[in-house]
Amino acid sequence: MEVVKIENVTRTYQIGKLETHALRGVSLSINSGEFTALVGPSGSGKTTLLQMIGCLDQPTSGRVTVDGKEVTSLNRNQRADMRKGHIGFIFQFFALIPTLTAYENVEMPLLLNGHSPKERRDRVMELLNAVDLTDRANNRPDQLSGGQQQRIAIARALAPKPALILAD
16 A cells, blocks of 8 residues: 655745755655655755655645645645644654653654543553653653654654654
């Protein structure tokens, strides 16, 4: 089953009179269970493509389908719902919420998806155990090493059991 289908996607940014073509006619298909790596030099459009797949940005032209749903024409709220229910993100700079503990950062997607307190507690503890950070559950991100922050970001991405995980 196709989890991601990109069809002739183009993304152009305009800053003043300068036009930057971040993506030009990109097409690809990713099936369930596949591991796909995008490689290329800095500035080649990898993050831009992940943002398209992750419903964080929209293409200038072309079509993006995620988990069987054509997302190109969705409005901002519909794209947020799509992210919330189907996509896990591991951002380049982790994007942990600095005022929340490691536990609360991992719990956040479960809270947003309406899981019960018991479901949240069980899943968060399962994931903290999986990334070997149960002893750091009450620490804020600034009290964790870079590697520990990355593992919390991974646990957070896995928390809602998404159909798709994007790591930048």
